[in-house]
Every structure is written in C-alpha cells, then in structure tokens.
Amino acid sequence: MIVRKSDRVLVQGITGKQGTFWTEQMQAYGTTVVGGVNPKKAGQNHCGVPIFATAKEAMANGGFDVSVMFIPPAAAKAAAIDAIEAGAKTVVCLTEHIPSHDVMEMHAAAAEHGTRIIGPNTAGIVTPGEGFVGIMPAFNPRIFQPGRVGVISRSGSLGTLVCLNLVRGGHGQSAFLGIGGDPMIGTTTKDALAALIDDPGTDAIALVGEIGGSMEEEAAELVAKTDKPVVSFIAGRASPPGKKMGHAGAIVTGDRGSYASKRGALERAGAVVVDVPGDLPAALDALMAEAAKRSGAQRLAD
Amino acid sequence: MNFEEHAGKSVLNRAGVSVPQGRLCASAQEAEAAARAIGPVVVKAQVPTGKRGKSGGVKLAATPEEASAAAQAILGMEIGGFPVARVLVEEQAAIAREFYAAVLNDPASRSPLVLFSTEGGMDIEEVAATRPESLRRMAVDIRKGFGPADARRLLLGLDLGEAAVPVAGMLVDLYRVYRLHDAELLEINPLALLANGRVVPLDCKLTVDDSALYRQADIAELGAREPLSALEERGRALDLKYIELEGNVGVLANGAGLTMTTMDVVSHAGGRPSNFLEIGGEAYTKGTEALDLVLSNPGVKSLVVNFCGAFARTDVMAGGVIQAWKTLNPTIPVFFSIHGTGEDEAVRMVREELGIEPYDRMEDAISAAVEAAR
Numbered sequence: 001m002i003v004r005k006s007d008r009v010l011v012q013g014i015t016g017k018q019g020t021f022w023t024e025q026m027q028a029y030g031t032t033v034v035g036g037v038n039p040k041k042a043g044q045n046h047c048g049v050p051i052f053a054t055a056k057e058a059m060a061n062g063g064f065d066v067s068v069m070f071i072p073p074a075a076a077k078a079a080a081i082d083a084i085e086a087g088a089k090t091v092v093c094l095t096e097h098i099p100s101h102d103v104m105e106m107h108a109a110a111a112e113h114g115t116r117i118i119g120p121n122t123a124g125i126v127t128p129g130e131g132f133v134g135i136m137p138a139f140n141p142r143i144f145q146p147g148r149v150g151v152i153s154r155s156g157s158l159g160t161l162v163c164l165n166l167v168r169g170g171h172g173q174s175a176f177l178g179i180g181g182d183p184m185i186g187t188t189t190k191d192a193l194a195a196l197i198d199d200p201g202t203d204a205i206a207l208v209g210e211i212g213g214s215m216e217e218e219a220a221e222l223v224a225k226t227d228k229p230v231v232s233f234i235a236g237r238a239s240p241p242g243k244k245m246g247h248a249g250a251i252v253t254g255d256r257g258s259y260a261s262k263r264g265a266l267e268r269a270g271a272v273v274v275d276v277p278g279d280l281p282a283a284l285d286a287l288m289a290e291a292a293k294r295s296g297a298q299r300l301a302d
Numbered sequence: 303m304n305f306e307e308h309a310g311k312s313v314l315n316r317a318g319v320s321v322p323q324g325r326l327c328a329s330a331q332e333a334e335a336a337a338r339a340i341g342p343v344v345v346k347a348q349v350p351t352g353k354r355g356k357s358g359g360v361k362l363a364a365t366p367e368e369a370s371a372a373a374q375a376i377l378g379m380e381i382g383g384f385p386v387a388r389v390l391v392e393e394q395a396a397i398a399r400e401f402y403a404a405v406l407n408d409p410a411s412r413s414p415l416v417l418f419s420t421e422g423g424m425d426i427e428e429v430a431a432t433r434p435e436s437l438r439r440m441a442v443d444i445r446k447g448f449g450p451a452d453a454r455r456l457l458l459g460l461d462l463g464e465a466a467v468p469v470a471g472m473l474v475d476l477y478r479v480y481r482l483h484d485a486e487l488l489e490i491n492p493l494a495l496l497a498n499g500r501v502v503p504l505d506c507k508l509t510v511d512d513s514a515l516y517r518q519a520d521i522a523e524l525g526a527r528e529p530l531s532a533l534e535e536r537g538r539a540l541d542l543k544y545i546e547l548e549g550n551v552g553v554l555a556n557g558a559g560l561t562m563t564t565m566d567v568v569s570h571a572g573g574r575p576s577n578f579l580e581i582g583g584e585a586y587t588k589g590t591e592a593l594d595l596v597l598s599n600p601g602v603k604s605l606v607v608n609f610c611g612a613f614a615r616t617d618v619m620a621g622g623v624i625q626a627w628k629t630l631n632p633t634i635p636v637f638f639s640i641h642g643t644g645e646d647e648a649v650r651m652v653r654e655e656l657g658i659e660p661y662d663r664m665e666d667a668i669s670a671a672v673e674a675a676r
Contacts, residue, residue: 018613073513099514100407101484104444107412123612135613137643155559157582161610161664164641181558184409210559213409235562238569239578246543246558246580248513276567278665 013070031131077102093119117186123156147172150196169281181247211236223269229287304350310506324392337369351382400492422492484514549574557582573672586614589622603675617644
C-alpha cells in the first residue's frame with residue numbers, strides 16, 4: 001500500500017473541483033496519473049490525461065494500478081466496484097458517509113478480486129519525495145520530508161499534525177498511511193503496521209490511533225513481535241462516551257473502544273504511548289537510540 | 303439513528319414480521335385503557351437505550367388497575383440519561399423458551415453477522431463468556447444474502463426441537479429487514495417461543511445507519527432523535543458537528559482527529575474543553591458560523607483555534623474566524639496555532655488583522671488558553 005512512483009494512478013471523479021485540484025497537486029508532486037473517469041466526458045482530456053467512461057475502459061486502454069475516488073457517497077459503491085472489477089490493485093476511497101451496507105458490498109467485491117481498499121474516509125497515502133494519492137499536503141516541506149519513520153493515522157488532520165511534529169524533530173517519513181476514520185475500513189491499523197514492518201525503508205513507526213473499535217488492540221500483537229521502535233498517540237482520551245466524535249468510528253460504547261484499553265494494549269506490547277502529540281519526536285529519539293545501542297551490541301557479540 | 307422498542311417493532315411489522323399486540327401510551331389513563339382492551343400486559347419504558355429491566359422500567363400487570371399503577375411508576379423515570387415519556391403496553395405472552403437473535407455490521411469480517419443463542423434474555427457478552435457453546439455466529443456475503451439454508455446451517459446442532467423451523471424463518475426475516483433498512487444493528491432479545499409454537503420478538507433494538515437515512519425516509523420519522531442542547535440544534539441546522547461540553551476552554555479545530563486531540567491536550571494541561579466542533583471537510587468554509595457557535599456557550603472563558611490544514615485551507619478558515627471576530631467583538635482571549643495548507647497567508651492575516659501572534663507549538667497555544675480560562 002506504500003505508493004511508488006511506478007504506480008499508475010486513475011482518478012475517478014477527476015473533473016470535479018476537488019478531483020481537478022488534487023489531480024494537479026499529485027501530478028506536480030510526481031505521482032504518475034494515467035487517466036480519469038467521468039462517463040459524461042469520456043474521450044476528452046483533463047489535467048493532461050484522457051478521461052474514460054469507466055475504470056474497466058481505463059484498464060483496457062493502457063491500464064492502471066491504483067484508483068483514487070473523488071466520488072460522492074451515493075455513487076461511491078458503484079465507482080469502487082467498477083475499479084475493483086477492472087482489476088485495480090488498490091482503491092483509495094476518500095469519500096466520507098458512504099452507507100455501511102454499500103461499504104460491505106465494496107469489501108466483498110474487493111475480497112473476491114484481491115483488491116486492497118484503503119478507506120473509506122481516508123485522506124490518502126504519501127511517500128515523501130516520490131508520490132502521493134489523496135488529499136494530503138505532501139507538497140508542504142514543513143510537514144513531509146523523505147525519511148525513515150512510517151506513520152499510520154486514522155485521521156488526516158491529526159496525521160498532518162504528527163508529520164509536522166516529526167519533521168520539526170528531525171524525522172522525515174518513509175510513508176504516511178492514512179487508513180480512514182470509519183468503523184469498517186479495508187486496510188486496518190494492523191495491516192498498515194504489517195506493511196511498515198516489512199518495508200526496508202522504514203526504521204521506526206508512529207502509530208496514531210483513536211478511540212472506538214479495536215484496531216489498535218489488534219495491531220498491538222504485531223508491535224510485540226517487531227524490533228522496530230513504535231511510538232503512539234491515541235486521540236479521544238477527553239471525549240465523552242456514547243458520542244461520535246466526528247468520525248463514525250470514534251465512539252466509545254460500554255467498555256469497547258476505550259482509550260485505556262488501546263493505550264494499555266500498545267504499552268504492554270512495548271510501544272511508547274505519549275500524552276500529547278508534541279512529545280512524539282522525543283519518544284522516538286529515545287527508542288531509536290536504544291535500538292541502535294542494541295544492534296551495536298549485537299554486532300559486537302557477532 | 304436509534305429506534306425505541308415500539309418503533310423497531312413497528313418497522314418489523316411494516317415489513318411483514320408479526321409482533322405482539324401493544325399500544326404506545328403517554329399516561330396512566332391511556333395504559334389502563336390499553337390493558338382493558340388487551341388483557342394481562344407488560345408495561346415497558348420506551349427509551350433508546352438498554353438495561354430497562356434492571357432499572358425498573360419493565361413491569362407486569364394482570365389488570366387495568368395494575369397497568370395504570372405500573373405506568374404511573376415508570377413514566378417520569380430517567381433511564382440511561384433519557385426521561386421516560388412513553389410506555390409500551392403489550393400483551394403478556396405465554397413463553398415456553400427464550401432465545402437471542404441479532405444481525406449486525408461486523409468490522410472484523412467487513413460483512414453482516416447473524417448471531418443466535420439459545421440463551422435469551424441475557425447480555426450477549428455474558429453469553430459469549432459463560433455459555434459459548436450456545437452461541438452461533440455466521441458472517442454473510444452481503445451480495446449473496448442469508449436464506450433458509452443458511453439459517454438451518456447456523457442452527458445445526460442446537461437443541462431447538464419444533465422451534466427450529468420458525469426460528470430459521472425468523473432469522474431470514476430479520477436479515478431481510480436489516481438489509482431493507484440499512485440497519486447497523488437489529489437485535490431481538492428475547493426472541494420467544496410461545497406455548498402455541500409461534501416465535502415472536504418480545505423486544506427489539508434497531509439502529510439505522512445515519513449515512514443511509516437519505517434512502518430510509520419512510521422509517522426515519524419513527525426513529526428517536528438524539529437529545530440535543532439548543533446550541534447543538536443550531537450546529538445541526540448549520541450542518542456542523544457541535545457537541546456541547548461543560549468546560550471553559552472553547553475549541554475550534556479542523557478535522558475529527560485534530561479536534562479530539564485539541565480537547566485531549568486541553569484536559570492534559572489541566573483545563574476543560576467547552577465543546578467539540580470540527581470544521582473539516584467541506585465545512586472549512588464555515589469559520590464564521592462555527593466561531594459564533596463556540597462563543598455562544600456561556601461557559602467559554604478563552605478560545606483556542608487549532609488548524610492543521612490538508613484538504614481544509616487554513617487561510618480560508620482563518621479568514622472566516624477573523625471576520626467573525628471583528629463582527630462579534632468578543633471579550634475573551636484567543637490563542638492560535640496554524641499549520642498546513644495556506645499557513646503563511648493565514649498567519650499573516652491573524653497577525654495583521656487581529657494583532658495576535660499565532661503559537662508555533664499547538665501545545666503552547668493550548669496551555670496559554672487553559673491558563674487564561676482560570
């Protein structure tokens with residue numbers, strides 16, 4: 001799911017205001033955009049790339065790897081399934097407020113075709129210096145710099161803040177993986193963590209969680225198994241229970257999805273969980289120094 | 303959107319699932335009249351939350367006089383923070399056995415999940431922990447659906463006797479209603495086998511996906527609206543997600559994650575946020591309305607404006623706040639932290655037009671706001 005310059009990107013809904021703006025941003029950054037989809041404007045060009053009637057048509061005419069959707073909620077299911085059935089490797093679904101039953105149909109189709117869905121309700125993914133897909137300010141050098149720290153976030157705004165803090169603390173990013181704030185998302189915290197653990201360009205991981213659901217608890221299993229340092233901030237400690245805090249997935253009901261449960265699981269697994277996002281870089285420095293000492297000792301022992 | 307028991311049963315009934323005879327009553331007199339027409343009844347508080355029985359919100363009544371007394375006792379109670387304004391007066395059923403049945407959205411399998419247990423009337427978490435052998439679950443391919451053969455497979459090996467056929471039929475019906483109405487949860491506990499062999503829902507918990515209400519208009523009017531404060535109503539009318547809290551530090555941020563975090567840091571610094579309000583997504587153009595809303599809470603003693611723009615442009619948001627600040631001319635202090643898309647322009651505008659220097663670190667802006675609110 002880490003975006004590479006070689007990934008060919010299709011933009012579904014390319015002609016809309018947001019589709020146009022962010023396609024231009026992606027292109028300026030170096031992302032390889034190969035086309036767009038709008039059934040009403042098929043055959044025309046937009047942002048210097050051809051517009052197709054469907055994702056299937058785009059696949060038949062040059063092909064693509066990743067589709068990113070600028071599609072309103074009521075039309076999102078059909079667009080996602082078009083891309084999935086066309087053979088997309090990855091579908092990045094930015095749309096918020098897609099009915100859950102539609103989302104489940106998207107996931108069933110994706111599972112059948114071996115497509116990875118990122119989102120819904122994600123702000124996208126960024127590989128600093130290489131490319132980005134979505135609506136993240138990748139082009140802002142105060143926020144994104146090439147580096148060795150992988151960042152996972154359910155929230156675009158909080159993920160942006162964390163990247164800003166990291167860069168300020170001298171840490172660039174190997175990848176930013178926005179996974180989305182909905183209760184039912186295709187690529188989970190655990191999936192994203194597994195990808196960063198496997199990524200040779202990533203030395204350490206910043207896991208940005210939120211109250212609601214149990215994705216952080218599930219990801220903790222992997223934290224316990226990796227040697228890569230993991231630092232974390234979990235949002236929502238001060239949120240009242242029973243209220244959805246903007247994200248449909250951020251709600252604490254009974255004992256489920258609480259801050260304490262997430263923090264506890266991550267800490268038991270060996271992650272350092274900080275109280276405020278500004279403390280992330282220092283926590284990372286300490287953990288990375290420790291890891292370097294360990295591997296130095298290991299080398300001497302060998 | 304949550305549906306109270308009577309509303310959930312009404313949705314079931316409209317979809318062709320038979321439910322016990324009952325009447326919704328708002329007074330003891332109405333309850334008495336209902337019992338006179340129905341016979342021995344159960345009087346049940348109608349609130350969009352669980353644990354009614356444990357709170358004393360469910361009473362049996364053999365006569366109309368008892369029904370009146372039961373309604374008298376229950377009406378006006380508060381259960382789970384909800385005042386009880388209405389009771390459901392429902393026929394008493396001759397119950398042979400009680401089961402549990404539910405269909406819900408399962409984030410783990412990313413599909414619908416059908417649950418059934420022979421242990422009705424208990425919390426399902428308790429059943430899962432203490433009698434796991436009585437609990438069956440089946441993840442459904444939403445494109446294929448859940449039919450009689452699936453139901454039989456789910457119930458295989460459970461000692462249901464004569465009830466197996468009507469229970470299987472009920473599960474298929476419940477799945478159909480769940481799909482028909484974009485439910486997040488449809489839970490029947492207990493699902494009763496009556497002495498006459500029929501299987502009927504004695505309770506009903508229904509939650510419909512808010513994102514799908516646009517295509518569920520025909521049942522939306524039956525749902526229980528979440529109780530909102532006057533300010534929260536105003537927020538809703540403006541299409542802004544505003545939650546009123548009891549603190550004194552006003553919070554204006556963009557995006558759900560950053561807004562939650564701003565509240566967390568306010569608490570961490572020893573303060574109390576007076577609201578949740580995010581102006582992320584398309585709402586980033588509503589800075590003026592948003593600020594007005596935050597300042598309308600009489601508890602607010604200071605304000606923190608925390609923007610970290612990606613999609614949301616900070617210069618547009620800051621422009622809205624500045625315009626509102628000049629119009630409303632509030633007397634409380636405000637502390638800014640602004641980063642991301644449009645940052646340079648936003649910082650310049652705040653500096654030049656309000657004469658305020660934004661903080662570089664969000665934590666510093668928030669600490670200052672917490673200090674000022676003391």
